[in-house]
Amino acid sequence: MPSKPDQSTVTDLPAEAPNHVLEFPGGYTRSVGPVIGRFLSELRDGRLVGVRTQAGKVLFPPLEYDPDSGEAVTDEYVEVGPAGTVQSWSWVSRPLKVHPLDRPFAWALIQPDGADTALLHALDMGVLEEGAEAPRYLKTGLRVRPKFRGRGKRAGSINDIECFEPEVTMINAPSRLEYELQGGRALDRFLEGVSQGKLIGHRCGVCGQVIVPMKGLCPKDGVPTTEEVELPDTGTVTTFAVNNLPDPRAPEVPFVSAYILLDGAGLTMLALVAGVPADQVRMGMRVKAAWRPREEWGKTMSNIKWFEPLDEPDVPFDAIKDYL
């Protein structure tokens, strides 16, 4: 093999027009003979056929001769596949222009069911980024099927098969439904307060506890609540988690999600604690809401960026143990 730049260098070359093109006008014409002709005709019809050898094997794709013995094959054509099994494969992570696929794919030897030999073709493993490694489920033995071009686009060529694809083992079900949700009147009133920098709760007429954010009812006593109470934006961390598992919808890790007992409240609320290293957050720590600049306020809890430490001594565990 003459020395040649490695492939990655080839594809990295700037896409300039070449200064010389060798192209036979109109393409070569090649007669295919009866055996390959039969195969390609069947292929154009969307079928895979092999031919039986005198030794009784099914040769696919068919040849005029038995490659083992050189003897002529019989004239018995046998429909095989279309499903088959990968016998071996290589992985192209950076396809070349001449390749049948423009995304990473495998070259594979594929033996259709009912055949004794295999065909080389491209095997599409789905949408992958340039440079991607082979998916782990691509293995010798993988079950695959041909993806035929549309009837009108088939010309009697091995490219009438666009490529092979893994057998269907999974489908993808996009799911999107649109809603107009309402938080409810109680939550609406709470957020109205937040939009004015106030934290409003309801005092339950039965247990006397202040519920914040209020729900318009006491879940414990099952009675409606209406008496509004404004609470300060200071409180105590009762317990918390340090979250190290990233999620696109959550703050950057590590973040501390904490239950905060607002001063005067009967139950805790979940909030972000920041402005202090995660490993210094403590049960009993005193905190205060850090509000965004007033001009950014809306009818949303995100008016409060997070709670941050107050310069006050921690609350003893006994004082918070009943709020866990």
Added chain:
Amino acid sequence: MGNPCAIIGVGQTAYKTKRLDVSMAGLVREAAQRALDDAGLTWNDIDAVVIGKAPDLFEGVMMPEAYLADALGARGKPMMRVHTAGSVGGSTANVAASLIQSGVHDRVLTVAWEKQSESNATWALTVNTPYSTSLVVGAGGYFAPHIRAYMRRSGAPDHIGTLVAVKDRENALKNPYAHLKIPGISREMVESTPMLWEPIRYLETCPSSDGACAMVLASEDAARKTPNRPAWVHGTSMRSEPIFFAGRDTVNPQGGMDAAADVYRQAGIADPRRELDVAETYVPFSWYEPMWLENLGFCGEGEGWKLTESGATALDGDIPWNASGGVLSSNPIGASGMIRFAEAALQVRGLAGEHQVEGARRALGHAYGGGAQFFAMWIVGSDKP
């Protein structure tokens, strides 16, 4: 409690990260067929079907019982669908038992399942609406603060969670259906894994599994004709409480205590640690073993971690918990509760195989869900009550 109810068939799939070889119907049918085989019955023999799973967003099929009706042989039959959050597998079994205890049916097939790999649990459990915060990422994010509160309140040393993580995975090695099999599992291995939601480490959490579990429940009459030895229901209970209210004890929820008291009363049990032989409890994070030991009355408050540390809950301890490897080893969420109930039944039938607790005659199945606010339990025994 009504008419006697027997468990005459149990079927489970292997629990795996991804069951790519089966459709949803194929998954539930696999478990159901095994339960029918165990019971010596065919689809035709079944009077009614009760399906449980939670929530529908896991697979993106809303009310999937409609699609699964004929897959479970329910054409022309009654079929119900139960959804009580994480406790659903247990509640589903209780609803099925209720259909026998009431005398409405003689043979009920009950199935619970989850194919978590179709979707993403963290997404499905934490769909943020315009009015909710994004501070809880998955179940671990929710439960971590409560575990921290337990540790502080009980004074439990840090390594207790690790002990449970190791014990349950050792048990899983003896269970052919278990998902996580970690030969040579050790404290060092667990402690070397990262804190996902401090104080919860990676190996102190449950896996995400595909799988299904099924049971055939039967009346006394129907149970007489069954080839294998039945288990008998000695009691069932369910309790629910709101998730946020002033004065709620999230570490030791009243609902769990009340449900336990109810089921013990029905089964005539005064001292669960001595009178039960084995318990299959819903422990998705290892710290929930000591927490539930206390909640379920196996010891006094603050003592659960000592029981775990003493080895009492190990397979060779005096009250084995989660001999199957538990939720920490296999977690097809909607099915996890039913697996607990089914494993309890297998133990008292003497059919638990390598993880059989010698001579087990009475067992507890336990499940919980939501913000530790939904509880379902049953007690099964080898003798008819």
Added chain:
Amino acid sequence: MSRDVAVVAFVQTRHTAEDTGMSEVELLAPIITEIKERTGLRRFGFTCSGSCDYLAGAPFSFVSALDAVGAWPPISESHVEMDAAWALYEAWVKLQHGEIDTALVYGFGKPSQGTLREIMTQQLDPYYLAPLGVDQVSLAALQARAYLERSGAKEDDLRAVAARSRAAGRDNPFALHLDDPGDAGYDVAPLRPHDIAADADGAAAIVLATGDKARELCERPAWITGIDHRSEAHLPGVRDLARSDSARIAGEKAGATGIEVAELHAQFTHEELILREALGLGDDVTVNPSGGALSANPVMATGLIRIGEAARRIHDGTASKALAHAASGPCLQQNLVCVLSGENNG
């Protein structure tokens, strides 16, 4: 074993076509309060509800509903991801053997938050149906065509069902008040807008009680003399859409004879005709005096409301034997029949 169980109280919201800004819990709380006041009961032996996460677009929509119930101390409770009529069935079963004598059942839904016909697509076979995007109304229209062609009924017969239902609905303070069917074109042919249920936000609750407890709580309890439910296969191509075999079986098992009033959970006009035939309800039976789902369809509570409406007519002495029907799944896939009587031995 068989214990006498009766519907002793029924409360529903005034259903609205538009979102009134109330959350599901806020819809529910007043009717739970009202039914507690009406029965004088603060606690129930068992509680069971029906709702659907997909209506709210978030998992666990039933969890916050517990806030409205006053679940403290903790209650014995369960939930079905089905119409609340099946929650009532579960409670009825529990009352047969549990050591309890009362049960609270409720259901709620706010279809105004999304597009119901598209949401219902998510309920279909995930391999062969849902990927096609076929919606609830389109599937119902397939069934309507199959029924019209098989039975020889005409579109005018469907219109008559709509006209009668809407007229009845206008007399029902809880239903939407809709005009007589106009000349609107097809929605999905052969169904026109008036053939389709009037989706609404709402909630309903029922209290069940056994034997003497029922007699103590209600002057004329509506005794459940039979209740049964049955399913069809799922794919529309493998069942006879023009008939409802499952409703027929459920009706037979529930003892649906001698019925004077029937409340049918028909979300489309043709469904009422299919159900009448399957349940053997002749012209002498008053069907949907409430206006039915065609006048108010608070999804997930609609079936339960049928039981409540039927029971109400026993309570007030209008009828001595009434039938309530609830459905679930596409094209009446699942059908529940509950027969109610003023006499406790049927």
